[in-house]
Amino acid sequence: MSETRTTRRGFLKTAGLGIAAIAAGPMAAWAAEKGKKLPNFIFIMADDLGYGDLGCYGQKLIQTPELDDMCAKGLKLTRFHAGFPVCLPSRCTLMTGLHTGHCRTNKNGGGGRHPMLKTEDTTVATVLKTAGYTTAMVGKWSLGDHFIGCVKKHQNTDGSGAIYKHGWDYYFGEPNQTYCHKYYPNELYRYDRTGLVDKKTDGNRLDVVPLPGNSKSHKHYTHDLLTAKALEFIDAARDKPFFLYLPYTIPHADYDVPEIEPYAKAADWSKREKAVASMITRMDRDIGRIIKRLAKHGIDKNTLVIFTSDNGPNKFPRFNSSGGLEGGKGKFTLGGLRVPGIAYWPAAISPGRTSDHLSAFWDIMPTFAELAGVKPPAPIDGISMVPTLLGKGDQKKHNYLYFGAGKSRLIIRGENEKRGEAEILKEAVTPVVVPKFPVT
Numbered sequence: 001m002s003e004t005r006t007t008r009r010g011f012l013k014t015a016g017l018g019i020a021a022i023a024a025g026p027m028a029a030w031a032a033e034k035g036k037k038l039p040n041f042i043f044i045m046a047d048d049l050g051y052g053d054l055g056c057y058g059q060k061l062i063q064t065p066e067l068d069d070m071c072a073k074g075l076k077l078t079r080f081h082a083g084f085p086v087c088l089p090s091r092c093t094l095m096t097g098l099h100t101g102h103c104r105t106n107k108n109g110g111g112g113r114h115p116m117l118k119t120e121d122t123t124v125a126t127v128l129k130t131a132g133y134t135t136a137m138v139g140k141w142s143l144g145d146h147f148i149g150c151v152k153k154h155q156n157t158d159g160s161g162a163i164y165k166h167g168w169d170y171y172f173g174e175p176n177q178t179y180c181h182k183y184y185p186n187e188l189y190r191y192d193r194t195g196l197v198d199k200k201t202d203g204n205r206l207d208v209v210p211l212p213g214n215s216k217s218h219k220h221y222t223h224d225l226l227t228a229k230a231l232e233f234i235d236a237a238r239d240k241p242f243f244l245y246l247p248y249t250i251p252h253a254d255y256d257v258p259e260i261e262p263y264a265k266a267a268d269w270s271k272r273e274k275a276v277a278s279m280i281t282r283m284d285r286d287i288g289r290i291i292k293r294l295a296k297h298g299i300d301k302n303t304l305v306i307f308t309s310d311n312g313p314n315k316f317p318r319f320n321s322s323g324g325l326e327g328g329k330g331k332f333t334l335g336g337l338r339v340p341g342i343a344y345w346p347a348a349i350s351p352g353r354t355s356d357h358l359s360a361f362w363d364i365m366p367t368f369a370e371l372a373g374v375k376p377p378a379p380i381d382g383i384s385m386v387p388t389l390l391g392k393g394d395q396k397k398h399n400y401l402y403f404g405a406g407k408s409r410l411i412i413r414g415e416n417e418k419r420g421e422a423e424i425l426k427e428a429v430t431p432v433v434v435p436k437f438p439v440t
């Protein structure tokens with residue numbers, strides 16, 4: 001953000017200028033070199049995975065060979081941050097391009113009282129729809145309420161946070177984050193506006209996917225179902241540009257997994273440790289399957305796959321899950337907020353690169369918008385990371401990253417930020433900002 005921005009009025013002004021500058025920046029060069037072929041986007045997000053949970057980020061005990069391979073062949077971000085130290089507000093920043101000083105909510109809620117998006121909020125999916133993308137979400141939405149726009153025992157009450165109001169052609173999963181804690185539910189939910197993957201639905205409600213008796217039989221593990229649908233979507237959508245948002249529910253509690261391999265013989269590990277490690281390795285295996293499926297279809301080169309986590313880890317001292325950073329999930333500390341960030345895109349990202357560019361979830365929206373050749377909403381807090389991804393061009397930098405809810409907060413200053421906390425807060429915390437989209 002601009003150093004001169006001190007008021008919301010200033011925010012509006014400088015954000016607009018920033019976007020104008022972006023439009024003439026590295027993307028122009030990318031488009032000129034590669035023609036107008038748009039990349040596919042796959043954004044894979046773990047739930048409660050720490051900065052230190054992957055081999056390529058220093059993990060010694062949990063096996064993550066597929067993600068380590070992606071990291072070796074792509075770009076490893078070492079100062080990438082989730083939006084908030086718990087689920088819901090973090091996902092709000094990811095979807096809207098606004099940090100929690102400006103976006104719809106800085107509260108997680110619980111039970112039937114989850115905050116949700118408003119109808120006028122613009123998501124990454126909405127932006128990419130305007131560029132002609134097919135959009136799918138498979139997994140945990142969080143941004144609709146328990147009853148309103150989400151699901152409670154078939155009560156699909158319409159509401160402003162409903163998934164189907166926020167840009168997605170296809171959805172499969174459990175939208176309510178509280179219910180995502182259970183890995184063997186008796187039902188999941190779906191819609192398929194165009195009949196791309198499954199039977200067409202009207203797209204203005206969630207339909208029940210019954211899994212009768214599953215809570216007892218343990219026949220269907222939700223994570224496995226999410227992976228299967230993600231692969232089916234890739235199969236079906238591969239001929240045109242697509243955006244697949246895959247917010248997995250692993251390795252969040254409950255620590256429940258079909259098998260504890262390859263850790264069954266780790267004699268001194270607790271049951272909980274074996275379970276969480278197995279969940280992470282299972283997810284890693286499945287991400288490998290996704291990469292292989294892209295290759296099978298010949299679209300691996302032109303698909304940008306980003307892997308990350310929605311917040312820091314729960315306490316697992318044996319694994320040093322926060323990578324030595326202070327704190328973890330729920331804490332406004334680096335351990336609560338800094339997450340792995342792997343960007344894999346063989347056509348554009350040369351192998352083995354590392355970047356310490358200071359970045360966060362709200363940068364994803366302008367990054368994808370730029371690569372898709374459309375303007376993101378304005379004003380937003382995010383800054384396109386395209387120069388960092390491509391390894392060329394002038395990367396605009398954040399003066400600071402803000403994470404907060406009232407007096408609980410963390411500000412990470414960029415190298416050029418000299419202002420005191422009070423002055424930064426005056427700029428960073430305002431009433432909810434509703435960016436305009438499309439930008440004219």
Ligand SMILES: [Ca+2]
Pocket residue numbers: 047048086087252310311
């Ligand atoms: Ca989480």
